[in-house]
Amino acid sequence: MKNIQNQPLYDSLRAALSTGPGWQNLTANIDVSRDKCTRAGFFLNFAMAPRWFKSATTRLELDANLDPFGALQNWSLGQAARLLILLELAALVDTDEYTAAISELFKTADVNELIVLVKSLQFIPDGETFVERAREAARSNIESVFCAVAHHTDYPQRYFDTAGWNQLVLKAAFLAVPIWSIVGVRERNNSALVAMLQDYARERQAASRPVPWDLYCCPAWNASTDVDFQFLEHQWVISSPKIRAAIALGLRENKLPKAQTLAAQLPDQPSNTLRWEDLAAWDN
Amino acid sequence: MYIDPHVHMSARTTDDYQAMAEAGVVAVIEPAFWLGQPRTSVDTYKDYLASLVGWERFRASQFGIKHYCTIGLNSKEANNEPLAEAVMEILPLFLAKEGVVAVGEIGFDEQTALEEKYFRAQLELAKQFDLPVMVHTPHRDKLKGTILTMDICEEHGLLPSQVVIDHNNENTVKAVLDRGYWTAFTLYPQTKMGSERMVNIARQYGSERIFIDSSADWGVSDPMAVPKTASLMLQSGIPQAEVHQICYANALAAYQQSGQIAAEDWQTADFDQAELFEGNSVLRGQKPIKSSEA
Ligand SMILES: [Zn+2]
Numbered sequence: 001m002k003n004i005q006n007q008p009l010y011d012s013l014r015a016a017l018s019t020g021p022g023w024q025n026l027t028a029n030i031d032v033s034r035d036k037c038t039r040a041g042f043f044l045n046f047a048m049a050p051r052w053f054k055s056a057t058t059r060l061e062l063d064a065n066l067d068p069f070g071a072l073q074n075w076s077l078g079q080a081a082r083l084l085i086l087l088e089l090a091a092l093v094d095t096d097e098y099t100a101a102i103s104e105l106f107k108t109a110d111v112n113e114l115i116v117l118v119k120s121l122q123f124i125p126d127g128e129t130f131v132e133r134a135r136e137a138a139r140s141n142i143e144s145v146f147c148a149v150a151h152h153t154d155y156p157q158r159y160f161d162t163a164g165w166n167q168l169v170l171k172a173a174f175l176a177v178p179i180w181s182i183v184g185v186r187e188r189n190n191s192a193l194v195a196m197l198q199d200y201a202r203e204r205q206a207a208s209r210p211v212p213w214d215l216y217c218c219p220a221w222n223a224s225t226d227v228d229f230q231f232l233e234h235q236w237v238i239s240s241p242k243i244r245a246a247i248a249l250g251l252r253e254n255k256l257p258k259a260q261t262l263a264a265q266l267p268d269q270p271s272n273t274l275r276w277e278d279l280a281a282w283d284n
Numbered sequence: 285m286y287i288d289p290h291v292h293m294s295a296r297t298t299d300d301y302q303a304m305a306e307a308g309v310v311a312v313i314e315p316a317f318w319l320g321q322p323r324t325s326v327d328t329y330k331d332y333l334a335s336l337v338g339w340e341r342f343r344a345s346q347f348g349i350k351h352y353c354t355i356g357l358n359s360k361e362a363n364n365e366p367l368a369e370a371v372m373e374i375l376p377l378f379l380a381k382e383g384v385v386a387v388g389e390i391g392f393d394e395q396t397a398l399e400e401k402y403f404r405a406q407l408e409l410a411k412q413f414d415l416p417v418m419v420h421t422p423h424r425d426k427l428k429g430t431i432l433t434m435d436i437c438e439e440h441g442l443l444p445s446q447v448v449i450d451h452n453n454e455n456t457v458k459a460v461l462d463r464g465y466w467t468a469f470t471l472y473p474q475t476k477m478g479s480e481r482m483v484n485i486a487r488q489y490g491s492e493r494i495f496i497d498s499s500a501d502w503g504v505s506d507p508m509a510v511p512k513t514a515s516l517m518l519q520s521g522i523p524q525a526e527v528h529q530i531c532y533a534n535a536l537a538a539y540q541q542s543g544q545i546a547a548e549d550w551q552t553a554d555f556d557q558a559e560l561f562e563g564n565s566v567l568r569g570q571k572p573i574k575s576s577e578a
Contacts, residue, residue, distance in 0.1 A: 040376065047380035051543070108330060108374070110337035110381045142342045 006087070006123055009066045013084045016060050020077040022052025030088055037092040039101050045085050046105060046113070050078030069183055071119045071152040082116045083123060090125045099129055106133045111142055118148040122155045131159045138168045143175055150182055157184025166193040173200055173215045180214040180276040186221060194222045198231055205238070213242045213284065217276065220250020223259055236266060242282045245270040249279065285550075288510045289313045289535035290389070290418070290450055290470060290497035293351065294332075294340050300500070300507045301347035307511035310550040313497075313539060314340060315354040315389040315418055318361055320502055326370035329361075333374070337381045350550050352539070354388035354418045355379050362402040363394070372405060379413045385539040386410075388418025389450065392429045395422060400436070407440040416541045417447045421456065430456045434463055448538050450497070457485060461493060466538045470499040471509040479513040483520045491529035495538070 017023055029045045053076065060075040067073070072080070090098055102124075106117055118137045121127040134156065137149040149156060149168070156168050165188050172179045179185060197218050201211045216235065223229055236247050248270055251263035270279075286309045293301070293314050304312070314336055323329050336353040344351035355378045357371045378384065387410040392399050410417045417437065422429035430449060437447050444464035451470045452460055460467045471479055482496060498509035506512070514531040518524065539545050 043377055044380065047377070050382070051380070104377075108334050108377045110334075110383070111342055112382055114338070142339070 006125075009062075009123055010084070010087050012062055012066055013060075013080050013087075016062075017053075017077055017081055017084065020053045020058050020081075022049070022054070022077070022081065025052040026081050026084075030085070033088065033092060037089075039097070039104070042085070042089055042101055043105070046082055049081035049085060050076070050112070053077040053081055069122075069152040069154060071122065073152070079112075079116050082113070083120045086117075086120055086124050095126065098126070102130065103133070106130070106136075111145060114140075114142075114145050115148045118145065119153065121149075122153045127155065128159045131164075135160070135164050138164070138171060141175075143177060146171065146175055147177055150177065152183075154183045156182070157188060162188075162190065162192070166190070166196060169193055169218065170196050170200065173197065173212050176212050178214060178280065179212065180217050180280065185217065189218050189222050191222060194219045194228070201235065210284070211239070211243065213240070213246050214276070214280070216243055216246040217250045220247050220259075221254050223251065223254055224256055229258065229262055233262070240284065241268070242279065242284055244268065245274065245279055245282070249274060249276065285310050286510045286514060286531045287311045287313070287535045288498050288500075288507070289448075289495060289539065290315055290468065290499045291507055292317050292499070292501035293344060293507075294335060295502035296500060296507055298343070298347065301344060301349060304507055304511075305347045305349050307508060309349060309511060311350040311352065311536075311545070312344060313352045313354060313385060313535070313545075315386075315420075316356050316358065317389065317501065318358050322361060322364065323367065326367060326374060329367070329371050330374055333378045337378060337383060341383060350545075352383045352385045352545050354386040355381075355384050356388045356390040356406055356418075357402055358389060359391055359393040359399045359403070359420060359422075362399045363396055365398060368398065368402050372402065375406070375409060376413075379409065379415065383544055384415070385542040385544045386416045386418045386448070387413070388448070389420040390417065391419040391433050392422045393420075395425065395429050395432070403433075404436060404440065407437060407442060410446075411441070414542075416539060417442065419447060419449050421449060421451045423451070426451075426453070427455050427459065431459060434460070434465060446541060451499070454481070454485065457489060461489060465493070466534065467494050468535075469494070469496045471496055471506070471513055472499070473504060473506045473509070479509070479516045482513050483517055483522065486517055486522055486526065486530060487520075491526035491534070493534060495530055495534040497535075 017026060026049065033041050033045060058077040060072055060077060060080045062072055086102065089101060105113065109117060114137065118134060121130055121134055134149050137145050140146045150172055156165060160168060169179055169182065169185065172182060197215050201215060204211045219228065220232060223232055232247050232251065236244050248263055248266050251259045288309055291312050291314060293312055316333060316336060333355060341351040355375060357368055357375065362368050379387065387406050390403055390406045392403065407417060419433055421433060433449065448466040448468055449460045450468040452467050457467060469482055469485065471482060486494065496510055496513055498505060498507050500507035510531055514527050517527045536545065536547060
């Protein structure tokens with residue numbers, strides 16, 4: 001049994017939920033669990049929470065310090081109630097039961113439940129225990145599930161091994177969801193990942209299919225060998241203005257003099273104030 | 285706009301989804317079913333049920349179709365008692381999930397004692413979770429099995445309005461309608477009910493509490509049966525309003541009692557996209573979702 005480790009979040013969730021239509025139902029059922037915590041009761045509470053907070057428009061508003069990556073932004077109260085139920089469980093049962101019960105939820109989850117569970121990993125006690133579950137989410141072809149683990153969280157940065165990290169970024173390219181905004185994408189960039197992304201770009205081009213523009217951040221930040229620079233120069237020639245800008249921006253952010261030189265030599269330089277988030281808004 | 289309220293999409297291809305969407309099918313209901321061969325463990329059952337509320341729901345959304353399901357232990361597998369016991373234990377995990385519109389498809393196959401035992405147990409679950417029931421009537425000795433099914437439902441205190449009796453034919457339709465149940469017909473391309481026979485039934489019995497489905501699965505079946513039969517009905521002079529009842533509105537009314545399906549689900553054009561894009565503040569490269577109006 002644990003104390004609620006993230007007390008400020010816990011308090012904020014309760015405060016937000018107490019204004020919602022399902023508050024009485026939620027607290028009554030949480031009280032039942034506190035009296036006698038059974039796995040069936042926990043499953044029922046977790047399953048029913050969104051039904052208690054029927055109205056889809058009730059949104060959660062949290063301080064940035066409670067949710068530094070904005071994972072809970074625009075959450076409905078039903079989703080918030082599910083996170084609260086997870087936090088409650090941690091305080092009621094021992095670690096084995098806590099892990100087993102949450103694992104069972106993962107196994108039987110529907111898409112919306114899976115999203116809540118994955119996004120909650122950065123907030124619940126012992127979140128790192130569920131790293132294999134997060135890896136499964138990162139393998140999902142359901143975009144919203146994949147994005148739940150890839151974006152607005154530092155969970156993969158903290159707990160994925162290199163192979164898992166590289167697959168996450170590659171899968172983001174495959175699903176054509178943002179790479180540049182994955183938390184830790186600079187810090188955990190590595191040559192093995194860059195090689196995979198280079199191959200992926202060539203493979204897409206061979207099939208006459210578009211390449212995600214922000215895939216190029218990783219090769220440009222990491223470029224150090226002649227082969228790396230040749231790859232970027234060639235891609236610069238054959239690619240869209242958006243990808244050219246991404247290559248130029250990435251090279252500028254690469255500390256090596258050779259990268260700086262190449263960046264300066266490229267024609268049609270993007271403006272010096274261009275940032276990745278600006279570039280994301282460009283048309284492809 | 286059509287609803288196919290009984291179709292096993294897990295067994296179908298994306299071509300089917302595409303064709304159905306183009307023909308105006310806006311929503312499907314997928315009842316939990318058997319695999320054609322018996323499942324050997326509760327774990328594979330669990331995976332199957334999870335796919336109904338998970339992947340299949342998502343896959344349908346990619347074609348602009350809303351996917352709902354019913355959850356239950358089917359009658360054939362009720363005859364394997366250890367499996368049935370284990371499945372009964374996990375059903376509550378799934379019955380409260382989003383988009384679960386009934387307990388089903390349950391009922392009789394061979395009409396054995398074990399089938400009856402688990403049918404009754406699941407009627408109790410339906411009451412506990414406040415869900416309607418979708419009943420599969422037996423292919424053999426159908427009328428007797430259908431009447432027994434209705435007797436048992438009433439014994440457990442369910443109202444006829446809470447129960448859908450499916451796979452009806454000319455022999456069962458009167459008994460089921462007279463007792464006030466939702467009366468569904470499965471249209472099979474070669475056997476059982478064909479579209480022409482369905483037109484005659486609609487002529488004779490009208491459109492109150494009657495609806496149709498394709499029950500398409502891994503066998504010879506046609507996921508386009510609902511829109512095709514709707515056209516045939518219109519061509520045969522059945523009024524548009526009645527066709528709308530039979531091919532859309534009645535199924536919606538029956539399953540709406542679950543609180544998990546509503547016309548708004550597919551009438552708000554951006555509903556799917558909201559779900560798909562959740563948590564994704566920078567969007568790019570998503571496949572466009574076709575709204576039902578498109
Ligand atoms: Zn069926």
